[in-house]
Amino acid sequence: MLIFEPHIHMFSRITDDYEQLSLAGVRAVLEPAFWLGQNRTSVGTFIDYYETLIGWERHRAQQFGIHHFCTMGLNPREANNDSINRDVLAILPRYCEKDSCVGVGEIGLDDQTKTEEIMMSEQLELARNHNLPVLVHTPHRDKKKGFERCIAIVKEANFPMERVLLDHGNEETIKITRDLGCWSGFSIYPHTKMDPARMVSIVLEYGIERFVINSAADWGVSDPMMVPRTVVKLEQAGVPREKVEQLVWNNPIDFFAQSGRINQEMLAQPASANLRETFDGNSVLRGQDPDKM
Amino acid sequence: MVFAPMSTAELRDLLGSAAEQADEILATLRANRSHLPVAFPGLPRRFGKDAVGGGQRLFGEATVDLDAFRTCDLVAAYLVTSLEATEEEIVDVFAHGDIEERAMLFRCLNFMPLGNTTSRLLAEALRTNIVLHLEAAMCDSNLLARSIKTGTIDGDTGNRLLLKFAFLDMDLTRALKAETHANETLSTMLQDLATEREAAGRSVWKHTYLMLGHAVCPGALGRLIGGLEHGDDGVRHAAAQGLLAMRNNNQKLQPLLAQFAQERMPREPRDNVREMLQQLATN
Numbered sequence A: 001m002l003i004f005e006p007h008i009h010m011f012s013r014i015t016d017d018y019e020q021l022s023l024a025g026v027r028a029v030l031e032p033a034f035w036l037g038q039n040r041t042s043v044g045t046f047i048d049y050y051e052t053l054i055g056w057e058r059h060r061a062q063q064f065g066i067h068h069f070c071t072m073g074l075n076p077r078e079a080n081n082d083s084i085n086r087d088v089l090a091i092l093p094r095y096c097e098k099d100s101c102v103g104v105g106e107i108g109l110d111d112q113t114k115t116e117e118i119m120m121s122e123q124l125e126l127a128r129n130h131n132l133p134v135l136v137h138t139p140h141r142d143k144k145k146g147f148e149r150c151i152a153i154v155k156e157a158n159f160p161m162e163r164v165l166l167d168h169g170n171e172e173t174i175k176i177t178r179d180l181g182c183w184s185g186f187s188i189y190p191h192t193k194m195d196p197a198r199m200v201s202i203v204l205e206y207g208i209e210r211f212v213i214n215s216a217a218d219w220g221v222s223d224p225m226m227v228p229r230t231v232v233k234l235e236q237a238g239v240p241r242e243k244v245e246q247l248v249w250n251n252p253i254d255f256f257a258q259s260g261r262i263n264q265e266m267l268a269q270p271a272s273a274n275l276r277e278t279f280d281g282n283s284v285l286r287g288q289d290p291d292k293m
Numbered sequence B: 001m002v003f004a005p006m007s008t009a010e011l012r013d014l015l016g017s018a019a020e021q022a023d024e025i026l027a028t029l030r031a032n033r034s035h036l037p038v039a040f041p042g043l044p045r046r047f048g049k050d051a052v053g054g055g056q057r058l059f060g061e062a063t064v065d066l067d068a069f070r071t072c073d074l075v076a077a078y079l080v081t082s083l084e085a086t087e088e089e090i091v092d093v094f095a096h097g098d099i100e101e102r103a104m105l106f107r108c109l110n111f112m113p114l115g116n117t118t119s120r121l122l123a124e125a126l127r128t129n130i131v132l133h134l135e136a137a138m139c140d141s142n143l144l145a146r147s148i149k150t151g152t153i154d155g156d157t158g159n160r161l162l163l164k165f166a167f168l169d170m171d172l173t174r175a176l177k178a179e180t181h182a183n184e185t186l187s188t189m190l191q192d193l194a195t196e197r198e199a200a201g202r203s204v205w206k207h208t209y210l211m212l213g214h215a216v217c218p219g220a221l222g223r224l225i226g227g228l229e230h231g232d233d234g235v236r237h238a239a240a241q242g243l244l245a246m247r248n249n250n251q252k253l254q255p256l257l258a259q260f261a262q263e264r265m266p267r268e269p270r271d272n273v274r275e276m277l278q279q280l281a282t283n
Helices: A015-023 A043-054 A056-062 A085-096 A114-129 A143-156 A171-177 A196-206 A226-236 A241-259 B005-031 B033-047 B071-083 B087-095 B099-111 B116-126 B131-138 B143-149 B155-167 B184-199 B207-214 B220-227 B233-249 B251-267 B271-281
Strands: A003-005 A026-032 A067-072 A101-108 A134-137 A164-166 A183-187 A211-214 B056-059 B062-065
Touching (some): A003 A241, A015 A026, A015 A056, A026 A101, A026 A241, A043 A056, A043 A067, A056 A067, A101 A241, A114 A134, A143 A164, A196 A211, A211 A241, A226 A241, B005 B071, B033 B071, B033 B087, B033 B099, B071 B099, B087 B116, B116 B131, B116 B143, B131 B143, B131 B155, B155 B207, B184 B207, B184 B220, B207 B220, B207 B233, B233 B271, B251 B271
Parallel strands (some): A003 A026, A067 A101, A101 A134, A134 A164, A164 A183, A183 A211
C-alpha cells in the first residue's frame, strides 16, 4: 500500500529512517517548517532552514525514492519572538512560491498568546495570497480551548475551511471539527498523545472522511514508522483496505493538491534517485561506492 | 553589463502564446523588481517544462539547441534580459533558489553577455553533481566553449567542468564545440580517471577516447589502440574516432595507425567501426 506521510520532520531524522519508510511503502513525505527545539536568534537561520527544506532534505529523500514536499511558515512558538517574527514573515513569500512548497505551516497556537494569534492571522493572509492550504499546529496544553481559538481565527479571516488542516487532534477535538468542513490530522506517537489503538477506535467510530494520520516524527521521542504501524492495526481491526488507502494516500494528496503543485500522477513513480548526484557537493553516501548501494 | 536588445525581442517571439503571460509578470517586475525572487520559483509550473523545439539557433555569439530548452527556461531568460537583471540579483535568486530556479538561471546565461555572472554561476556548477544543473549549465549550447575561449572562466575551471562529463557519464556532444578545448592537462585527468575506473571494474566514459585523440597525453596512444580490441562496440567506435582525431592532428602517426587499422579491420564486426578503420588505413 502506498503511503503519503503528511507531517514528518525529516530534518531531525537519519537515513535509516528514510530507508525504512521507503521499504514500508512511503512514497512521499510532507515536512512542515517547525521549531527546532530551541529558539533561533536571527532571520538568517530561518532562511537556511527553509532552504534545507527545499534543497538538501529534498535531495536526501529522493535518494531513497521518496518525494519530498514541505510547508513554509513561522511556527507559533517562535512567533512570540518579537525580535525576529516580522523579519521572518517578510521573507516567507519567496519560499511560499517554491515548487515543493504545498502549503503554509506549521502555523497556529502553542502558548495561545495574542502575538501567536496575530502571526497566525497574517499567515492565513500569506496562504491566501499564494493560493495555498494551511497546516495548523494546535496546542498540546489546554488543547480544546486552543482548537476552538484556532477555528475562530480561521473564521475571522474568512479563510476557506476546506483548505485548513487542524493537526494533532484527538477524541475530544474531533467532536469540535467534525462538521466544520476542515480537515483533521492525528499525530500518532509511540507512548503519548495519540496511539494506533486509539486511532483505530476513531476510524471505526467516525470513518476516514477528511482525516489524515501522521507520525510528526521529530527530534524527540517519536517513531517515523507510526503511519505504517497504524495501517497494520487498522487492517487487523477489519477496516477495508480501500478505506485505509484513502486515509493514508488519497486524503493527504487531496488536501495538499489544493496548492495546485501536487497530484497523484506525479507520485505514480518513486522519486528518481541517481546516487552519483550530489547536492552542493554533498552526498548521502559518505564515500560509499554508488554502484554497490 | 549591456544586454543586446535584439535577443529579448527574439526570445519573446519564441514564447508564442506564453508571451502575454510573461509580459504580465514582466510588468509586475518593472513596477517592483524586488519581486523577482517571488516570481521566479513559479515559472516552471506556470509555463511548463516542455521543450520549446526548433533545433539549434543563433543568438549573437550563442548557439542554443531549442529542442532541449524548456518554455520556462526561455521565459526566465526573457524576464532576466528584459529587466537587465544585475549580477547581484541573479546570484541572489540562484543562492536562495530551488533546483528548478537554478536550472533556469544556468540556461539564462546563454542569453546574457559573458562576464562575472557567468563565471560565478559556472563555479557553482563545479560544486554540484546534479545532472539537471550540469546539463543546464553546459549542454545544448556553446556556453562552455565560449566561456573558455573568451577567458570568462580560466583553463583549470574549464577542465574541471569538462571532467564532470566523464564523472557523470554525460554526452559530450551536447556541449557544443567542447572538443575544441581538449588539452593535454585535461587528457591526463581523463586518463587518470579512466585508469581508476578500470581498476574498480567500472566502465570508462566513452568520450575519453575522442578527447585523448584531440590532445595527446602520455599513455593516450596505447589506450586508443587497445580500445580497438575492446569487446564493447561503443568503445571500439570511440577509440577509432579518437585515433582519427589523433591522426588528423599529427600526420606523422599515419603509418603506425594504418598498420593497426589494417590488422584489426578483417576482425571488426561492426560496419560503422570498419568504415573508420578504413579511413585510418588510407591517407
